[in-house]
Amino acid sequence: MSTETAPTERPAAPTLEGVAAEAGVSRSTVSRVINGSPKVTPEAIAAVEAAVRRLGYVPNRAARSLASRRTESVALVIPENTAKFFADPYFASVVQGAAMFLADTSYTLTLLIASETDPQKTRRYLQGGNVDGALVLSHHSDDRSYVELARQIPVVFGGRPLREEASSACYVDVDNVVAARTITERLVARGRTRLATIAGPADMAAGIDRLAGFRQAVEAAGLPEPLVEHGDFTPASGAEAMSRLLDRGAEVDGIFAASAQMASGALNVLRERGIGVPDQVGMVTIDNDYFAQNAVPPLTTIEQPTAAVGARMAEELLRLIDDERVPPVTMLPTSVVERGSE
Amino acid sequence: MSTETAPTERPAAPTLEGVAAEAGVSRSTVSRVINGSPKVTPEAIAAVEAAVRRLGYVPNRAARSLASRRTESVALVIPENTAKFFADPYFASVVQGAAMFLADTSYTLTLLIASETDPQKTRRYLQGGNVDGALVLSHHSDDRSYVELARQIPVVFGGRPLREEASSACYVDVDNVVAARTITERLVARGRTRLATIAGPADMAAGIDRLAGFRQAVEAAGLPEPLVEHGDFTPASGAEAMSRLLDRGAEVDGIFAASAQMASGALNVLRERGIGVPDQVGMVTIDNDYFAQNAVPPLTTIEQPTAAVGARMAEELLRLIDDERVPPVTMLPTSVVERGSE
C-alpha cells in the first residue's frame, strides 16, 4: 500500500537556496544575479544562470514581496454597479491597453471588483499592501473614496474624477469638451439649426463635459437653445431619451448623442418612427466602436485612443510607484471619423 | 532641518504582532482569530477583533502566502493574439462572471496576457507559485501547452479544449452541437430548404461543434448538401464569408451564422445587395449579445449563459484547489431567443 495521500503529486519547487548550492555560491549572490545587480563577476553570473536553467528555478513572489516590501502588482479597480462594465467597449479597450502595457513589464494586473455592499473590503485590499498602486476606472460621482485613497497609495484615474480638489491624484483622459464641440460643429456645418443632444449622466465627468462642449458649439453658431435629454450611456437609455425628445414635439434636425451606444438606441427609435437619418435629421456621436461602425447608417463620430488611455494610465502608475513625477493631467488627442450621418 | 527624506509619508502598517500586544494575547491567537479557528475563547476573539478595529489591521498577503504556501489568487489566462479579446462580448461576459464570483470569495483574479513572443513567461508565472490555479479562455488550437499545464496546477478551461486527451483538465462550456442544431431547426421549420452556414474557425472547438450541429439538422431534414464558408467569428469575416457565399451563385434561402458578430457582418452585405431578411433569406445565429439584438432585423438566436460559464469556471477551480473532485465536463444549458429573422 502506498503512503501517498496527496491527489496531485507536485515536486517541491526549487528555491534560491537550491540554486546557490547548485551554483556553488551563496544565496546572496544568487539573489544579486536574479535582480541584475552590477556587482557580480561574470563567472558567478554564468554559474548562477546555468543552475537556474538546470533547476528550472522561478523566484517565489510572496517571499520576494515580503522581503522587498513591493508586490510588483497593481490593481484595476472596477465599480461593481457597472455590472455591464465589460460590455462597454470603451472600458474593455482601456483595460486591454493597460493589460498589454503591463504584460511587457514585471508587473501583474489584478482585477478588483469594488463591492458596493462592502466598500471597506476594497479599501482594505488596496491599503493592505497587496498592490503597489491602483488604476481606477470609475467615472462615477462616488469616486470620493478613491480620491482619498490616492493619498495612501499611488493611483491613476481613467477619466477625470469629479472631485478634483485632491491634487494628489492624477488622471488620463481625452478632452471631452473639445471632442463634443468638434463633432457638433459637423452638424452645424451641414446646416442643421435645431439641435438636440442625448447627454450622458449629469454626475459623470464625461457626461458633463460632453454636454458643455455641445453647448459651446451651439452658442458659437448662434443657434437657439437646444433640447437636452439625459441617458446613462447605454443603448436602452439612448432609445428612451430619443423618445422623450420626439415626444416633446419640437422640431429637431440635428442630434448629438454623447455615446455611440446611446446613438444606436436612438437610431432604432428614429427608424421605428420612420424618421430618416441623415435625410431628415443628422446624428453625430462619440466613440468609434462597433455601435458607431455598425449603426444604420454608420455614424460620423469621434475616435478616442482608448487602448492608449489604458496604456498611459499603467505607464504613469509605474512612474508614480517609482516615486517619479508625473503630470497631474494627461489629455490624449481624439479625431473625427466622417461617415456621412450628420 | 528635518531628517525625513521620504517623499510620501506613510505610517508603518500595523502587524499581527502589534495586534497581539494590543489585545494582550500571543500572535498565534491573533492568527487563529483572523483565520476563524474554532479553538479560541469568545473573550479572546472579542479582544482581538477590538484590537484589529482599533489599529485598522490588515493581514499582509505576502507573509501569509509565504507561510501558508497558498496565494489565494487565481490567474485568468488570455491569449495575446486575441487582440480584441475584450471586444468580444462573449469573453467579456465570461470574465465578468468569473470576477463577480471571485469577488465574494477571498480569492483574487489576476489578468495574465499570454505573450506570444515569450510563452515561457506565462508558464513560469503560472508554475512559479504566483497563483493557486488558472482559468484558461483560449479556445484555440494552440492550447496544447495549457493542457500540459493542467498537470502542474489546477486549471479550468472555458470552452472545450481541442486536445481532450489530457483528462486531468476540466472545462465548462455549452453544448455547441445541440445549440447549432436547435437553431438551424428553426430555419427548417420555416420551410427554408437551401441552407448555408457561415462557420467559425475549423481549429476551434466552438467552430467545429457548431458546424457539426448545423450539418446534423440539415441531414435530419433531408435537405441537400449545404454551402459552407468559414470566418473567424468577427463581423468583418462574416461579411467576407457572406460575399463568398453569394458569389458562388447558388440559391440560398436560409443561413446559420456561427456567431452573432459574423451574422452582423453578413447582414450588412445582404443589405448592400438588396437581399431582404427574412423575406428572401432567413438568418439565425448564436449569441444573444448586442450584435444579435441590434442587428437589422434583430436576430433569432441562441442565448448562452455566459456569465454563468465564468462563475462556474471559477467555482470549479476553487474546488480543484481545495483538492475536491469536480466533473471533467460541465455543460450549461442554452435557450432559443425568437425574433423572427429566420
Next chain:
DNA sequence: TTGTAAGCGTTATCAA
C-alpha cells in the same frame, strides 16, 4: 485553549 518557536523564500545590511 493558549503560547512558544521554527520555519516559509527572499532581500538587505554589514563585515570580510
Next chain:
DNA sequence: TTGATAACGCTTACAA
C-alpha cells in the same frame, strides 16, 4: 565582490 545573518509578517506543529 562575496557571504553571513538578520529581518520581512504570518502560519503551524508542538508543548504546555
